[in-house]
Amino acid sequence: MPSPRFPIPQGTLDMLILQILSLEPAHGYGIAQRLEQISRSVVQVNQGSLYPALHRLEQKGWLRAEWKQSETGREAKFYALTPAGRRQLAAEKDSWARLSGAVKLIFEEGSR
Amino acid sequence: MIELFNWFRRRSLERALDRELQYHFDHRVADLTAAGIPEPEARRRVGVELGLAQVREEIRDVWLTRWFRDLLYDLRFSARSFLRSPGFTAVTLLSLALGIGATTAIYSLVDQVILHALPIHDAARLVLVDWDGDQVGGGFGSWNLMSYPMCRDLQRQTRFFDGVLCRAEIDVNLSAGSDPKPVSAEIVSGSYFSVLGIGPALGRVIEEPDDAAPGAGPVVVLSHDFWQTEFGGAADIIGRKVLINQHPMTIVGVAAAAFHGVDIGAVPALWIPASMYAQAIPGAEDLLRSPRFWMQILARLRPDFTPPQAQAGLQPWFKAWLQDNMLRPGFPIISADRRREYLASTLAITSAPQGHSPLRRGLSQPLWLLFAATGVLLGLACLNVAGLFLAHGSARGREIGTRLALGASRGRIGRQLLTDSLLLALAGGVLGVAVAPFAIRALIAFLPQDLAPSALRGTLSLRLLAFTFFASLIAGLLSGLAPALHAGGDSLVSSLRERAGTGFGGVHLRKCIVTLQVAFSLILVIGAALFVRTLAGLLDKGPGFDTSSLVSFTLDLGKNGYSAVDSVRLIDRIHDAVRVLPVTRGSGIARNELLTGGAWNGDITIQTDRRFTTDRLVNLNAVSPGFFATLSVRLLAGRDFDQRDSRPAREDGRACAIVNEAFVKRYLTGHDPLGARIGEGSGPDVKPDIPIVGVVTDFNYRGLREESEQAFFPISDKNQDFGATFYVKVRGTPEQAFQAFRGVVRNADPQLPILGLRTVEEQVTRSLNTERMLAALSGSFGALALLLSLIGLYGVMSFVVTRRTREIGLRLALGATRASALRLVLRDAITMIAAGIAIALPCAAALGKLVQSQLFGVTATDPATVAAAALILATGALAAAFIPAWRASNVSPTDALRLD
Structure with a gap:
């Protein structure tokens, strides 16, 4: 039986992480939960693959990490967007909009 | 850059990652148990969900690119294994440092003298x-x-x-x-x-x-x-x-x-x-x-x-x-x-x-030659290190076999071995760079003294460092290639089965390497022998006149405002004063100094029974009476100049001339030279009216190699003879004479600088600077090469003997004589030496054409020199092989058989 959820397209995970963090800083587990919620079980995100993505974004300077007390009282690593990250998110949103617009156009053309 | 930084703080990164993942894990487990899943089941599920090992590895790749991380691990491993065998490390490091240091030093001169562009715009x-x-x-x-x-x-x-x-x-x-x-x-x-x-x-x-x-x-x-x-x-x-x-x-x-x-x-x-x-x-x-x-x-x-x-x-x-x-x-x-x-x-x-430079013209070829020689030397050092690595590799056979058995790929192990050699070579390069400035300064000391200190520098430039880096890199690759390829090729099973110390041989490869080493070093030894013979030949021949106790100095009066007439008058006065000094045994003056590389020359028109012009330039000089006697140059015919010749009655021109033997041989065979007349120049307006009054034996004018036709005129005030070099045969030490001459010149004109005050023997030495440099450097390169190849040969022969101890023991037990055991081992060595010589001889003959112009009195393929060089090499090589062979023949059969 095919899974009702499809795997997340390549490259979009970074964008989703940036989007989530643009609202407020969060730790890894928090981001995972938000992803789960947003995607409403449509998009399947491997929980493990979240962390390499976070570290990659941090190394690129788009995220800044900080150890802070979490809601449970334990220290957790909180990620926040840097100005560079914010710019990157805007750029990705923009190119995403253009891509999806173009794809939509092609589909409409085909169905006419 | 940040990646390299990550390598050094990888421990704290790892700890932070552990905490981060642990937090996620615990939080998730807590959430799942709160949803009613029993804890053990929740833990299992989260573990699967996260795939922790995989995630960690992926994140490490983020921190540090995989190949780079492997390289750093390899480097660390290499460094540790080197520290564990310091003897091996020292020998290989020293070989490479010698090769790289020598190449760097010579390259520095090549760069400064030949390649370096002027520091000007475009x-x-x-x-x-x-x-x-x-x-x-x-x-x-x-x-x-x-x-x-x-x-x-x-x-x-x-x-x-x-x-x-x-x-x-x-x-x-x-x-x-x-x-x-x-x-x-x-x-x-x-x-x-x-x-x-x-x-x-x-x-x-x-x-x-x-x-x-x-x-x-x-x-x-x-x-x-x-x-x-x-x-x-x-x-x-x-x-x-x-x-x-x-x-x-x-x-x-x-x-x-x-x-x-x-x-x-x-x-x-x-x-x-x-x-x-x-x-x-x-x-x-x-x-x-x-x-x-x-x-x-x-x-x-x-x-x-x-x-x-x-x-x-x-x-x-x-x-x-x-x-x-x-x-x-x-x-x-x-x-x-x-x-x-x-x-x-x-x-x-x-x-x-690079501008214009006679120095470059003169030094280009010797420097390129030395550069090529150091290249060969570096090649030899690489071969030596490759050989040592193979030997080391065989000692590490079990370690490598075990790693292969545990799943390491052959490529990965080859890379490790290559990293070993690269690390060594770069360390050797650093060592080489450290000694290079001293080597460069020592080299500059060989060049003509008057120009070297101001023109050439012993400092390291960025270009030089780049060169050394690439030389080290190439050396590392070359010396690591054979062992690395070898590691890829051996059978796993056999290497595990064999005992430590005998397995993973590569004997064949090592024999090839030693053969090549023998060939390389023979080429260098032949080169060294040729240059040493050239220098010895030139020194032995001498300048053609007696230099013992001969001192010279030069005065250039024109530059102190004297007219030609006043110049000659003052020089006469100084000469008179010099003549009566107690230190003076004999003295003479020449307008142009000898053995400086330069000369006054020109065409000469000759009148015998016909009139003709010389077909090449004749070297000319103006000298005083007694000049030839002071230099102990024999008069073959006629007479020396006398005082009357120096003060001719005629308004211009020369009163008479003396020519050398070579001049007579080339232009006056069949004539009485004393009857001939000559004139300066080649045009139809030249009047050949100067009588030849004497013939002297040949001696060198520009330099020791040159043989030329020469003509001498008396020094006179009619001919713009402003300057003069005094040649004085002295009593006692040269220093006493220097003192006396300085006094005489100061008395005559305190403003007049005294130039080039030195013994003529020193001048001879100076004029042979290039030859001395070639002989000394090629000699030391040859000796180093010999040493390196002998070490290589000794190493491989010892290895062969160890491997064959059992076989030799068996043979001895079955009745073979010790002599036959000795022969058995030496046969191997002789094959390598002979093959090396056979490779080297045609190469040396081909290269000989390139060095011929630098040689004197010996051809590049001179059989005696080549044979002597081959003999030196073969003797040394046999001696190096004999020690292990002797050990083999002394094996006690019982010991050898028990060795299993």
Whole structure:
């Protein structure tokens, strides 16, 4: 039986992480939960693959990490967007909009 | 960069990651148990969900790219394993450091002397304009000589050139408020600094108006170094008056700091405009208009032309110019044949980003030769290290076998081995760089002393470091390649089955390496033998006259403002004083110093029963009575000059001449030389009316290698003989004589500098600098090469013997004699040595053509030399092989058989 959820397209995970963090800083587990919620079980995100993505974004300077007390009282690593990250998110949103617009156009053309 | 940083803080990164993942894990488990899933099940599920091992590995890749991380681990592993076997490490490191250090040192000289472009704007567009053909007309100086009018005419060829300059190297006497001292200078056209694009550090440089008319620019520009050393960098230097050859001139500027003139071998202290030729070059006739050749012409090519294009484009102009030039005042009258040759001359334009340099011309070939030799030496060192690595590899056979068995790929292990050698080579490179400055300074000491200290530097440049880095890298790759490939090729099972110390042999490969080493070192030993024989031959031959207790010094009176007549008079007075000194046993004077590489030469017209001109230049000198006797040069016929010859009744010309044996042999066979008459020059207007009054044995004039026809005239005041070199046979130590001579000259004129006061033996040594450098360096390279290959041979033979101990023991037990065991092992060694020699001989013969011009009295394929070199090598190699062979023959059969 095919899974009702499809795997997340390549490259979009970074964008989703940036989007989530643009609202407020969060730790890894928090981001995972938000992803789960947003995607409403449509998009399947491997929980493990979240962390390499976070570290990659941090190394690129788009995220800044900080150890802070979490809601449970334990220290957790909180990620926040840097100005560079914010710019990157805007750029990705923009190119995403253009891509999806173009794809939509092609589909409409085909169905006419 | 940040990745490298991550490597050093990887421990704290790992700890933070653990905490981060643990937090996620715990939180998730807590959430799941809250949702009613039992804890063990929740833990299991989260573990699967996260895939922790995989995630960690992926994140490590984020921190540090995989190959880089592997490389760093490999490096750490290599370093640790090297520290564990310090003996092996020291030997390999030393081999590589020697090879790399020697190559770096020689390359430094190659770079400075041959390759380095002038520190000027866009040096690539600088070209040398030279004459190809019969120049006609005299000149002075050396190499690529042209006339001043020619430079002026070329400046109008603006289609091809953005600017044209001419310059000549001269010596002047400079007095700045104190006694005059000789300094080297460059006399230059007004365009010199603007064409090169060199500005002043202070004041101004020489400009066109300074060179507008004869005497127009009594100014000098100092070099930055000279300003610093002589004037202490005085800020108020501009406008100061100095005397150049006793003529007042004004310092108008200091040139930019990095600029040292266009000739690396002759660093000028100051620049003088060509308009001041009469003051700068005493006795020179109208040099600005005459067609005499005395300057080099350099030009800045327009960007849209290549040198060959400009050369082709200028030929029509040059043809017309040649015709015009014949009309110039001072152009000699020449025969029709000569005129045809003259008119067939062409202009040669060659790229000259390094400027003009006779030093480069003389040293290029020896330096490239030495560079090639160090290349071979470095190759040998690499082979040695490769051999050592193979041996080391066999000791590590079990370790490598185990790693293979545990799943390491052969590529991965090969890479590890390559990292080993690269690390070693780079460490060797660092060591090499550390010793290179000393080696370079030692090398410079071999070069002609008067120019080396100012022109060449023993410091390391960025280029040199880059070179060393690449040399080390290549050395590392070369020495690691064989072991790395080898690691990829052996069978896993066999390497595990064999015992430690015997397995993973690569004996075949090592034998090939040793054979190559033998071949390489034989080539170097042959080269060394040839150069040593050349030096020994030259020293043995000597200059053709007796140098013992002979001291010389030079006076140049023209530069102290003397006229020709006064010069000769003062020199006579000084000579009289020298003659009566208690230290003097005999003395003579020559206008030109011997064995300096230069000479006064010209064509000679000879009148016997017919009139003819010499077919090549004859070396000329003017000497005093007693000169030949002082040098113990034998008079073969006729008489020596006497006092009457020096004061001829005639207004000009020479009273009489003495020629050497070679001159007689070439031009006067079948005639009585004493009846012949000669004249200076080659034109139809030359009157051959100087009688030959004597013949002397041959001796060297320019240098020890040269054999030439020579003619001597008496020194006289009628012939612009301004300067003189005194040759004095002395009693007692040279130092006492030096003291006495200084006193005599100071008495005669306290202002007169005394030049080149030294023993003639020292002069001989100086003139053999290049030969000495080649012999000493190739000798030490040869010895090093020999040592390296003997170590290699010894190593591989010991290894073979260890491997075959059991077999030899068996043979001995079965009745073989010790001699036969010895033969068994030595046969192997002899095969390698013979194969090495067989490879080397044809290579040496082929390379011989390249070195022939540097040799003297021996051909590059001289059988005795080659045989001796091969014999030295074979003896050494056999001795190195004999030790392990002897050990093998002394194996006790019982021990050998128990060894299992």
